[in-house]
Amino acid sequence: MIDTIIFDFGDIFINLDKQATVDGLEKLGLKKWNEDLNQLNTQFEKGLISEENFLLGIQKQIPSASTNEISNAWNAILLDFPLYRLEFLQKLSKKYRLFLLSNTDSIHINHFKDRNGDDFYNRFYNCFEKVYFSYDLGMRKPDVEIYNFVINENKLIPEKTLFVDDNFDNIEGAKKTGLQVWHLLKGKEEVIELFEKGIL
Numbered sequence: 499m500i501d502t503i504i505f506d507f508g509d510i511f512i513n514l515d516k517q518a519t520v521d522g523l524e525k526l527g528l529k530k531w532n533e534d535l536n537q538l539n540t541q542f543e544k545g546l547i548s549e550e551n552f553l554l555g556i557q558k559q560i561p562s563a564s565t566n567e568i569s570n571a572w573n574a575i576l577l578d579f580p581l582y583r584l585e586f587l588q589k590l591s592k593k594y595r596l597f598l599l600s601n602t603d604s605i606h607i608n609h610f611k612d613r614n615g616d617d618f619y620n621r622f623y624n625c626f627e628k629v630y631f632s633y634d635l636g637m638r639k640p641d642v643e644i645y646n647f648v649i650n651e652n653k654l655i656p657e658k659t660l661f662v663d664d665n666f667d668n669i670e671g672a673k674k675t676g677l678q679v680w681h682l683l684k685g686k687e688e689v690i691e692l693f694e695k696g697i698l
Contacts, residue, residue: 500658500678501595501655501658501659502595502652502654502655502658502659502660503595503596503659503660503662504597504660504662504677505597505598505663505689506598506599506600506639507602508602508664510662510663511579511583511587511689512576512579513579513580514577515575518574519571519574519575522570522572522574523568523571525571526563526567526571527560527561528556528560529559535556538552538556540638542603543601543602543632544632544636544637545603545632545635545636550565552603553565553568553569556572572606573605573606576609576613579614579618582690584618584621586689586690587622587625587689588621588625591626596625597627597652598623598628598629599639599644599645599661600630600632601632602631602633607633627652628651630644630647630648639665639667639668639672640669641671645661645674649675659678660677660680661677661678661680662680662682662689663679663681664682664683666681680692680695680697
Protein backbone atom coordinates (compact mmCIF):
# COMPACT_ATOMS: atom_id res chain seq x y z
CA MET A 499 0.00 0.00 0.00
CA ILE A 500 1.46 3.33 -1.09
CA ASP A 501 1.58 5.93 1.69
CA THR A 502 4.13 8.37 0.24
CA ILE A 503 4.56 10.06 -3.16
CA ILE A 504 7.63 11.85 -4.52
CA PHE A 505 6.79 14.12 -7.45
CA ASP A 506 8.88 15.72 -10.16
CA PHE A 507 7.97 19.35 -10.90
CA GLY A 508 8.38 20.16 -14.61
CA ASP A 509 5.73 18.71 -16.95
CA ILE A 510 4.08 17.10 -13.93
CA PHE A 511 2.72 20.32 -12.39
CA ILE A 512 4.19 23.20 -14.38
CA ASN A 513 4.15 22.91 -18.17
CA LEU A 514 7.48 23.25 -19.95
CA ASP A 515 8.59 24.18 -23.45
CA LYS A 516 12.26 23.17 -23.59
CA GLN A 517 12.56 24.19 -27.23
CA ALA A 518 11.54 27.76 -26.35
CA THR A 519 14.78 28.29 -24.45
CA VAL A 520 16.90 26.87 -27.28
CA ASP A 521 15.01 29.04 -29.79
CA GLY A 522 15.42 32.09 -27.57
CA LEU A 523 19.17 31.60 -27.24
CA GLU A 524 19.53 31.02 -30.98
CA LYS A 525 17.71 34.30 -31.64
CA LEU A 526 20.34 35.95 -29.46
CA GLY A 527 23.08 34.46 -31.64
CA LEU A 528 23.78 30.96 -30.33
CA LYS A 529 24.78 28.73 -33.24
CA LYS A 530 23.63 25.48 -31.65
CA TRP A 531 23.00 23.98 -28.23
CA ASN A 532 26.14 21.97 -27.46
CA GLU A 533 27.91 19.74 -24.96
CA ASP A 534 29.62 22.69 -23.24
CA LEU A 535 26.18 24.12 -22.47
CA ASN A 536 25.00 20.71 -21.26
CA GLN A 537 27.90 20.60 -18.81
CA LEU A 538 27.25 24.19 -17.71
CA ASN A 539 23.58 23.38 -17.11
CA THR A 540 24.47 20.27 -15.07
CA GLN A 541 26.84 22.31 -12.89
CA PHE A 542 24.18 24.97 -12.36
CA GLU A 543 21.47 22.41 -11.55
CA LYS A 544 23.80 20.95 -8.92
CA GLY A 545 24.41 24.39 -7.45
CA LEU A 546 28.13 24.15 -8.21
CA ILE A 547 28.27 27.54 -9.93
CA SER A 548 26.55 30.87 -9.24
CA GLU A 549 23.80 32.44 -11.34
CA GLU A 550 26.28 35.06 -12.48
CA ASN A 551 28.87 32.53 -13.63
CA PHE A 552 26.20 30.44 -15.33
CA LEU A 553 24.92 33.40 -17.34
CA LEU A 554 28.47 34.52 -18.14
CA GLY A 555 29.23 30.99 -19.30
CA ILE A 556 26.42 31.19 -21.83
CA GLN A 557 27.40 34.73 -22.75
CA LYS A 558 30.83 33.47 -23.85
CA GLN A 559 29.02 31.70 -26.69
CA ILE A 560 26.79 34.66 -27.54
CA PRO A 561 28.85 37.75 -26.61
CA SER A 562 26.42 40.15 -28.32
CA ALA A 563 23.67 39.24 -25.81
CA SER A 564 23.27 40.76 -22.34
CA THR A 565 22.97 38.50 -19.29
CA ASN A 566 19.44 39.87 -18.81
CA GLU A 567 18.47 38.76 -22.32
CA ILE A 568 20.03 35.37 -21.67
CA SER A 569 18.12 35.06 -18.38
CA ASN A 570 14.83 35.84 -20.14
CA ALA A 571 15.55 33.22 -22.82
CA TRP A 572 16.47 30.75 -20.09
CA ASN A 573 13.10 31.26 -18.40
CA ALA A 574 11.16 30.85 -21.66
CA ILE A 575 10.97 27.13 -20.84
CA LEU A 576 8.51 27.83 -18.00
CA LEU A 577 4.87 27.93 -19.11
CA ASP A 578 1.62 27.80 -17.13
CA PHE A 579 0.76 25.88 -13.97
CA PRO A 580 -2.91 24.84 -14.27
CA LEU A 581 -4.90 25.48 -11.09
CA TYR A 582 -6.66 22.11 -11.29
CA ARG A 583 -3.31 20.38 -10.70
CA LEU A 584 -2.71 22.42 -7.56
CA GLU A 585 -6.22 21.64 -6.30
CA PHE A 586 -5.64 17.93 -6.93
CA LEU A 587 -2.35 18.12 -5.05
CA GLN A 588 -3.98 19.87 -2.11
CA LYS A 589 -6.53 17.06 -1.78
CA LEU A 590 -3.82 14.43 -2.13
CA SER A 591 -1.77 16.03 0.65
CA LYS A 592 -4.49 15.20 3.16
CA LYS A 593 -4.08 11.46 2.57
CA TYR A 594 -0.41 10.93 1.67
CA ARG A 595 3.05 12.09 2.65
CA LEU A 596 4.17 14.20 -0.32
CA PHE A 597 7.62 15.31 -1.44
CA LEU A 598 8.89 17.32 -4.42
CA LEU A 599 12.17 16.31 -6.07
CA SER A 600 13.20 18.44 -9.03
CA ASN A 601 16.26 18.97 -11.19
CA THR A 602 16.15 22.75 -11.41
CA ASP A 603 18.10 25.92 -10.75
CA SER A 604 17.72 29.15 -8.80
CA ILE A 605 16.89 31.24 -11.88
CA HIS A 606 13.89 29.07 -12.75
CA ILE A 607 12.60 28.80 -9.19
CA ASN A 608 12.85 32.55 -8.57
CA HIS A 609 11.07 33.21 -11.86
CA PHE A 610 8.31 30.73 -10.95
CA LYS A 611 7.82 32.49 -7.61
CA ASP A 612 7.85 36.00 -9.11
CA ARG A 613 5.46 35.16 -11.92
CA ASN A 614 2.90 33.19 -9.90
CA GLY A 615 3.02 35.28 -6.74
CA ASP A 616 3.58 34.41 -3.10
CA ASP A 617 0.08 33.04 -2.51
CA PHE A 618 0.22 30.45 -5.28
CA TYR A 619 3.85 29.64 -4.48
CA ASN A 620 3.04 29.02 -0.81
CA ARG A 621 -0.11 27.00 -1.55
CA PHE A 622 1.95 24.74 -3.77
CA TYR A 623 4.90 24.32 -1.40
CA ASN A 624 2.66 23.76 1.61
CA CYS A 625 1.33 20.58 -0.03
CA PHE A 626 4.69 18.92 0.56
CA GLU A 627 6.33 17.65 3.70
CA LYS A 628 9.61 18.75 2.12
CA VAL A 629 10.73 20.25 -1.18
CA TYR A 630 14.04 19.13 -2.71
CA PHE A 631 15.76 21.03 -5.50
CA SER A 632 18.90 19.68 -7.13
CA TYR A 633 20.71 23.00 -6.83
CA ASP A 634 20.27 22.93 -3.04
CA LEU A 635 21.45 19.33 -2.71
CA GLY A 636 24.49 19.29 -5.00
CA MET A 637 22.98 16.20 -6.62
CA ARG A 638 20.58 15.57 -9.47
CA LYS A 639 18.41 12.85 -10.96
CA PRO A 640 18.95 10.20 -12.26
CA ASP A 641 21.92 9.64 -9.90
CA VAL A 642 20.91 7.07 -7.30
CA GLU A 643 22.40 9.12 -4.47
CA ILE A 644 19.68 11.79 -4.68
CA TYR A 645 16.86 9.26 -4.27
CA ASN A 646 18.64 7.55 -1.40
CA PHE A 647 19.15 10.92 0.28
CA VAL A 648 15.41 11.65 0.24
CA ILE A 649 14.55 8.10 1.32
CA ASN A 650 17.01 8.07 4.21
CA GLU A 651 16.36 11.61 5.46
CA ASN A 652 12.64 10.95 5.73
CA LYS A 653 12.83 7.28 6.73
CA LEU A 654 10.74 6.25 3.72
CA ILE A 655 9.96 2.66 2.81
CA PRO A 656 10.68 2.36 -0.96
CA GLU A 657 8.06 -0.37 -1.43
CA LYS A 658 5.43 2.02 -0.04
CA THR A 659 6.70 5.10 -1.89
CA LEU A 660 5.66 6.11 -5.40
CA PHE A 661 7.97 8.23 -7.57
CA VAL A 662 6.33 10.19 -10.42
CA ASP A 663 8.40 11.67 -13.27
CA ASP A 664 8.05 12.23 -17.02
CA ASN A 665 11.74 11.50 -17.71
CA PHE A 666 12.60 7.87 -18.49
CA ASP A 667 16.17 8.09 -17.15
CA ASN A 668 14.91 9.52 -13.86
CA ILE A 669 12.43 6.67 -13.55
CA GLU A 670 15.18 4.11 -14.16
CA GLY A 671 17.35 5.75 -11.50
CA ALA A 672 14.50 5.59 -8.99
CA LYS A 673 13.87 1.91 -9.73
CA LYS A 674 17.40 1.07 -8.59
CA THR A 675 16.47 2.15 -5.06
CA GLY A 676 13.34 0.00 -4.95
CA LEU A 677 10.92 2.91 -5.30
CA GLN A 678 7.59 2.26 -6.99
CA VAL A 679 7.32 4.36 -10.15
CA TRP A 680 4.95 5.98 -12.61
CA HIS A 681 6.53 7.15 -15.85
CA LEU A 682 4.01 9.82 -16.78
CA LEU A 683 3.82 10.33 -20.54
CA LYS A 684 3.72 14.04 -21.25
CA GLY A 685 0.84 15.01 -23.53
CA LYS A 686 -0.88 11.66 -23.06
CA GLU A 687 -1.33 11.48 -19.30
CA GLU A 688 -2.11 13.88 -16.46
CA VAL A 689 -0.97 13.73 -12.86
CA ILE A 690 -4.61 14.04 -11.78
CA GLU A 691 -5.22 10.58 -13.35
CA LEU A 692 -3.33 8.83 -10.52
CA PHE A 693 -6.47 7.09 -9.31
CA GLU A 694 -8.17 6.59 -12.68
CA LYS A 695 -5.17 4.71 -14.02
CA GLY A 696 -4.97 2.51 -10.96
CA ILE A 697 -1.54 3.86 -9.99
CA LEU A 698 -2.87 4.41 -6.45
